[in-house]
Amino acid sequence: MSERSHPFAVFVRDFRRNRLAVAGLVIVSGLVLAALSSFVFAPWDAVASQQRELARSGMSWQHPLGCDDYGRDILLRLLYGARISLLVGLTVVGIGMSIGAVTGLISGFFGGWVDSVLMRIVDIFLAFPFFLLAIAIAGFLGPSLQNAIIALGIATVPDYARLVRGSVLSLREFTFVEAAVVSGAGKRRIMFLHIFPNLVGTLLVYGTLKISTAIMAEAGLSYLGIGAQDPVPTWGKMLSEMRGAMLFHPWHIFAPGLAILLTVMGFNFLGDGLRDLLDPRLRKVMRTAGAGV
Amino acid sequence: MLGVTFLVFALLHIMPGDPARAMLGPEASQETVEALREELGLNRPFLVQYGSWLWRVVQLDLGRSVHGSHDPVTEIIARHWPATLELTVVAMFFATLFGAITGIVSAVRANHLVDHVARTVTFLFLAMPGFWLALEMVIIFSHHLGWLPATRRGEPVGSVEWIRHMVMPGFVLGTGTWAFLSRILRSSMLEVLGADYIRTARAKGLPERRVVFKHALKNALIPFVTIAGMSLGALLGGAVITETVFSYPGIGREMIGAILARDAPVVQGIVLLLAGVFVLTNLAVDLLYMVLDPRIRVGGAAG
Numbered sequence: 001m002s003e004r005s006h007p008f009a010v011f012v013r014d015f016r017r018n019r020l021a022v023a024g025l026v027i028v029s030g031l032v033l034a035a036l037s038s039f040v041f042a043p044w045d046a047v048a049s050q051q052r053e054l055a056r057s058g059m060s061w062q063h064p065l066g067c068d069d070y071g072r073d074i075l076l077r078l079l080y081g082a083r084i085s086l087l088v089g090l091t092v093v094g095i096g097m098s099i100g101a102v103t104g105l106i107s108g109f110f111g112g113w114v115d116s117v118l119m120r121i122v123d124i125f126l127a128f129p130f131f132l133l134a135i136a137i138a139g140f141l142g143p144s145l146q147n148a149i150i151a152l153g154i155a156t157v158p159d160y161a162r163l164v165r166g167s168v169l170s171l172r173e174f175t176f177v178e179a180a181v182v183s184g185a186g187k188r189r190i191m192f193l194h195i196f197p198n199l200v201g202t203l204l205v206y207g208t209l210k211i212s213t214a215i216m217a218e219a220g221l222s223y224l225g226i227g228a229q230d231p232v233p234t235w236g237k238m239l240s241e242m243r244g245a246m247l248f249h250p251w252h253i254f255a256p257g258l259a260i261l262l263t264v265m266g267f268n269f270l271g272d273g274l275r276d277l278l279d280p281r282l283r284k285v286m287r288t289a290g291a292g293v
Numbered sequence: 294m295l296g297v298t299f300l301v302f303a304l305l306h307i308m309p310g311d312p313a314r315a316m317l318g319p320e321a322s323q324e325t326v327e328a329l330r331e332e333l334g335l336n337r338p339f340l341v342q343y344g345s346w347l348w349r350v351v352q353l354d355l356g357r358s359v360h361g362s363h364d365p366v367t368e369i370i371a372r373h374w375p376a377t378l379e380l381t382v383v384a385m386f387f388a389t390l391f392g393a394i395t396g397i398v399s400a401v402r403a404n405h406l407v408d409h410v411a412r413t414v415t416f417l418f419l420a421m422p423g424f425w426l427a428l429e430m431v432i433i434f435s436h437h438l439g440w441l442p443a444t445r446r447g448e449p450v451g452s453v454e455w456i457r458h459m460v461m462p463g464f465v466l467g468t469g470t471w472a473f474l475s476r477i478l479r480s481s482m483l484e485v486l487g488a489d490y491i492r493t494a495r496a497k498g499l500p501e502r503r504v505v506f507k508h509a510l511k512n513a514l515i516p517f518v519t520i521a522g523m524s525l526g527a528l529l530g531g532a533v534i535t536e537t538v539f540s541y542p543g544i545g546r547e548m549i550g551a552i553l554a555r556d557a558p559v560v561q562g563i564v565l566l567l568a569g570v571f572v573l574t575n576l577a578v579d580l581l582y583m584v585l586d587p588r589i590r591v592g593g594a595a596g
Contacts, residue, residue: 128568129526135533136564139552216422220534223424224549239425250432257425264420 014277021273027266034082042076048231065255068242070231074252077233078259084234085215085263088149092214093207095153100160101203107161108168109191118161125158134217138226145228148221152214160206167202171195201278209271212264219260235260356558358551366562369547374566376446377536377543381528383459384467384535388528389521392471396478396517401505403483412479415472423531427465427538434461444540458541466535470524477520481513488512515586522578526571 005013015021050070057067065074107118125133137151171177172195180194219236221227228234230241235256242252349356357363399411435443441461447454485491486509494504533545540546544563551559 127572128564129530129571131527131530132533132564132567132571135530135548135552136560139560143553212420216420219422220424223422224534224537226549226552236422236424239422239428243428246428246432247436253425253428257422257429260422260425261417261420264422265416268416268420 011277015273018273018277020269021277024266024269024271024273027262028270031082031086031263031266034079035086038076038079038083042080047072047077047080047233066249066252068238068252069244072231072233074238074242074255077238078235078255080233081235081238081256081259082263084145084228084232085218085260088145088152088218088234089211089215089267091149092152092156092218093210095150096156096210097160097203097207099153100157101164101199103157103161104164104166105168105191105196105199108165109172109187109195115165119165122158122161125155126162128155130155131217131220134221135224135226138221143226143229145222145232145234148218148227151221152217156210156214159210160203163202163206164199167199168195171198205271205275205278208267208274212267212271215267216260216264356562358556358559366558369559370544370562370566373542373544373547376541377529377532377545379450380459380462380466380535380541380543381525381532383463384470384528384532385521385525386467387463388467388470388474388524391467392474392478392521393517395471395475397482397505397510399475399479400482400486400513403479408479411475415475418468418472419476421468423465423469424534424538426468427461427535430461430465431538446542462535462539462541465538466528466531469531470521470528473524474517474521478513478517481516482509485509485513511585515582518581518585519578522574522581525574529567529571 015025050072051067057063060066063073063075065078067073068077103118103122107115128136134148134151134155137154138148141147141151177190177194180190185194218227218234219239222234222236223240225240228237230237238256239253242249242256246253357365358369395411395415399408402408431443434441442458443461445458447456447458449455486505491504491509494508495501499508529545532543533549535541536543536546537549544566548560548563550556551563
């Protein structure tokens with residue numbers, strides 16, 4: 001008989017063998033480190049205060065990446081941007097997932113007219129292309145980082161609702177649910193204690209993939225001017241602010257773009273890797289996709 | 294579609310700021326603002342307003358811009374929509390054509406060098422923000438090499454100028470979809486190529502070219518077509534950014550301008566139009582789907 005390992009140990013072993021997942025984890029850890037370091041090196045004063053005499057200066061020892069049009073250190077703003085991007089990714093996914101998962105859970109579990117009504121509402125939202133819906137909501141709410149996060153969160157609700165509803169419909173047919181019903185468990189108990197735990201893996205994978213979509217879309221909104229407002233340094237905002245000097249200092253717009261690229265790639269790798277490890281059947285449902293930005 | 298109109302209208306209502314105030318400017322007295330609110334019907338109940346708005350939409354009257362010229366929204370759309378349509382079609386054409394090529398090559402030469410390169414490149418493009426790619430391309434192709442114009446649109450449609458203006462925006466807008474489609478086609482091709490009937494076709498001694506293009510591709514194309522249709526939404530959303538970066542006079546840039554100027558009727562009209570186009574294409578894809586896959590019939594396609 002072979003030695004039995006703890007399931008988590010098995011997971012860790014498989015994870016380490018999955019090169020994609022490891023690469024993703026490395027990149028994401030880098031992002032987290034950058035975000036954490038911003039608390040030490042990039043206080044709000046440093047990223048927001050303007051020093052006119054340094055405007056559009058090139059690389060130097062004091063300012064490794066130079067300064068933007070208002071004389072603010074680009075490296076510090078990039079680090080601060082990492083913090084914001086991480087915050088955006090997590091909160092957007094949090095909003096979308098919590099509302100969407102509950103909707104899908106209720107819809108799939110109760111069926112009948114509840115399901116019909118909820119799914120018609122979801123259909124209405126799905127009639128809008130994702131990014132367009134986000135632009136519309138963010139535009140109507142008024143430009144700010146907080147509204148952009150709310151808009152993106154709402155715009156992703158239908159995706160989670162659909163996904164969870166589908167999973168619940170198939171889980172409902174399993175014998176263990178039947179057993180719970182027979183043993184007299186209440187509806188709420190079955191829903192949250194028996195069905196929901198089986199969705200955690202799916203949601204974890206999907207959520208990870210969606211973090212990259214959220215970060216990319218927020219960059220897009222901020223670039224358009226309907227996301228974060230000055231002086232908040234998000235990467236998308238920085239790209240749009242530093243366009244003016246891009247011919248003198250190509251590096252100034254290269255850096256934030258590269259930051260977005262790496263971050264999105266990191267979460268994509270991690271999500272894909274987790275998917276293959278946790279639930280390879282999901283390959284059909286979930287694929288890495290850009291936000292169309 | 295009715296639900297769509299409702300959501301669009303409801304969004305307008307959440308929009309902060311008073312349209313009457315926006316039309317008259319900050320100097321107008323409270324009484325004039327109230328009078329205009331009355332005239333515009335802004336004091337009536339929400340559902341009544343929605344009903345009368347919907348009635349006007351059905352008659353293709355989307356109201357007027359609250360700023361500057363006070364042009365009818367339908368006129369603004371008519372002026373800018375063709376440019377966006379051209380851009381989206383070009384991007385779509387590019388994305389599907391190249392998506393098909395790289396997807397097939399990648400699948401047929403799976404795990405060879407070509408495949409690895411294609412997969413790396415598509416992964417990069419999926420993670421790349423379009424507006425950043427656009428800025429970098431402008432630096433290289435417009436400023437350093439001077440090959441392509443960085444802004445505006447060339448006319449007339451189909452002329453050399455038009456093509457020169459279209460290359461960069463079309464490419465930038467299409468890359469994400471191209472990368473996505475390529476990956477989809479690769480995986481569905483690989484799946485199909487492993488199927489029994491393909492082995493049969495090969496065993497019959499059919500040339501590989503015929504096996505790949507006639508037998509395998511036909512089935513592998515089904516997800517490709519679905520995703521391509523759905524990607525149109527991403528393209529319409531992405532066009533907003535692409536147009537803004539390239540100062541391309543399309544409907545997306547117009548919409549951003551309207552949002553920043555709090556010009557509700559214009560935003561409303563454009564969002565409604567784009568959602569309508571998206572819904573219609575999805576419908577068309579469903580129909581096309583049935584042609585491609587005779588196993589799916591109307592009854593089974595519900596949902």
